[in-house]
Amino acid sequence: MHTQGVRSLIPANPPPLWPRERFTSPLRSEAAAARVGRALGISFAICFVTGLLSHYQYHPWSWLPIQAAPVWGYRLTQGLHIAAGTIAIPLLLVKLWIVAHRLWEWPPAKGLLHGLERASIAILVSTSLLQLGTGFVNILGWYPWPWDFVRVHFWLSFVVLGSLALHIAVKLPAIQRGLSRPVDAPTTDEPITQAPGSISRRGLLVAAAAGVGVIGVTSLGQSVSPLEPIALLAPRKPSTGPQGVPINKTAKQASITEDLVGAGYRLTVAGPSAFELTMQQLEALERHDRSLPIACVEGWSRGAQWRGPRLLDLVRQAGGDENSRVRVISLQPDGAYRDSWIVAPQLGEALLATHINGDRLNLDHGYPLRLIAPNRAGVLQTKWITSIEVDR
Numbered sequence: 421m422h423t424q425g426v427r428s429l430i431p432a433n434p435p436p437l438w439p440r441e442r443f444t445s446p447l448r449s450e451a452a453a454a455r456v457g458r459a460l461g462i463s464f465a466i467c468f469v470t471g472l473l474s475h476y477q478y479h480p481w482s483w484l485p486i487q488a489a490p491v492w493g494y495r496l497t498q499g500l501h502i503a504a505g506t507i508a509i510p511l512l513l514v515k516l517w518i519v520a521h522r523l524w525e526w527p528p529a530k531g532l533l534h535g536l537e538r539a540s541i542a543i544l545v546s547t548s549l550l551q552l553g554t555g556f557v558n559i560l561g562w563y564p565w566p567w568d569f570v571r572v573h574f575w576l577s578f579v580v581l582g583s584l585a586l587h588i589a590v591k592l593p594a595i596q597r598g599l600s601r602p603v604d605a606p607t608t609d610e611p612i613t614q615a616p617g618s619i620s621r622r623g624l625l626v627a628a629a630a631g632v633g634v635i636g637v638t639s640l641g642q643s644v645s646p647l648e649p650i651a652l653l654a655p656r657k658p659s660t661g662p663q664g665v666p667i668n669k670t671a672k673q674a675s676i677t678e679d680l681v682g683a684g685y686r687l688t689v690a691g692p693s694a695f696e697l698t699m700q701q702l703e704a705l706e707r708h709d710r711s712l713p714i715a716c717v718e719g720w721s722r723g724a725q726w727r728g729p730r731l732l733d734l735v736r737q738a739g740g741d742e743n744s745r746v747r748v749i750s751l752q753p754d755g756a757y758r759d760s761w762i763v764a765p766q767l768g769e770a771l772l773a774t775h776i777n778g779d780r781l782n783l784d785h786g787y788p789l790r791l792i793a794p795n796r797a798g799v800l801q802t803k804w805i806t807s808i809e810v811d812r
């Protein structure tokens with residue numbers, strides 16, 4: 421009685437906009453869906469793992485601090501994160517096109533289990549589109565939504581992963597069938613034959629792979645220097661910027677004026693034996709050289725030569741040691757990245773850079789003093805440092 425009442429609410433025929441007969445292409449096969457799905461699954465897995473690693477840069481556990489080696493660790497993992505996320509966009513669009521006829525199946529649920537399965541697909545599709553779409557516009561520096569990107573991106577990734585795991589589990593037989601079957605083999609359960617002169621299934625996969633390859637190659641240049649000349653899609657060119665390195669936030673955007681770094685500038689070091697340095701005293705400190713990359717969470721990265729006093733030398737002078745918890749604070753009045761924490765082993769390897777690639781730091785790169793440490797997210801390489809707190 422009751423079920424009948426519900427059934428009568430759902431029209432027996434498909435909605436007129438998407439009749440099943442519109443999806444006649446033989447390209448919409450299990451074999452193609454499984455292959456594109458596999459590539460998509462791999463790129464999602466890379467995004468998830470590298471995303472967790474990136475998140476860990478912001479919130480490390482005290483008993484498992486971020487390592488200082490390899491120095492290019494974050495450069496690699498975050499470069500991979502952005503590259504995998506970028507190529508997942510065309511892959512997802514191709515996948516959705518291949519299975520579109522199933523998405524509009526009518527009635528939407530044939531029973532409880534089927535209904536749950538379809539609900540999980542609805543969640544997977546909508547959260548994947550949201551995750552990839554907002555991630556992509558975020559690296560373009562355009563983010564028109566009021567919610568906090570990092571938190572939403574983080575929590576959404578678990579929803580995507582969970583619904584993906586469910587989807588793979590439910591579809592395992594179809595995936596195995598699809599992968600074991602040659603792409604172009606005719607199938608009985610997909611009885612549509614290829615129209616003369618149209619693209620083959622293999623052709624579709626080759627075209628999709630070529631498209632993904634072109635997108636990959638033209639965006640990877642933002643972290644892989646040899647590819648930079650063809651990095652047409654990269655939001656930033658690694659060597660375009662003052663002193664050969666891009667600028668993430670300019671001094672002006674951070675409200676840093678020449679006045680703030682003029683004669684009145686002081687570096688204060690708070691700790692058991694606190695002290696203060698004028699610009700002149702800073703100049704007299706022993707300087708060290710290191711070759712380290714800046715690797716932005718947005719995917720671009722660039723190696724550079726840095727010179728400046730060792731952070732640990734100042735920490736020791738203030739009564740701390742290599743096991744201190746140290747906070748560096750910027751002249752920047754507000755903003756999420758105006759300060760950062762640094763602990764061992766990165767602390768022992770960090771410089772307070774005064775020079776980049778042989779020149780005095782440009783104001784936009786953090787003059788007079790900026791943090792630079794190995795295997796560290798760009799957002800934590802604090803610029804315009806004015807005070808250091810040593811927490812013993």
Ligand SMILES: Nc1nc2c(c(=O)[nH]1)N[C@H]1C(S)=C(S)[C@@H](COP(=O)(O)O)O[C@H]1N2
Nearest residue numbers: 666667668716750757785798799801802803
């Ligand atoms: N004080 C301060 N330091 C900062 C930032 C900031 O917004 N404020 N941005 C960070 C980010 S996101 C990156 S990627 C690096 C980039 O350094 P660069 O602009 O010198 O290339 O600086 C970091 N240091």
Ligand SMILES: [Mo]
Nearest residue numbers: 716717798799
């Ligand atoms: Mo960044």
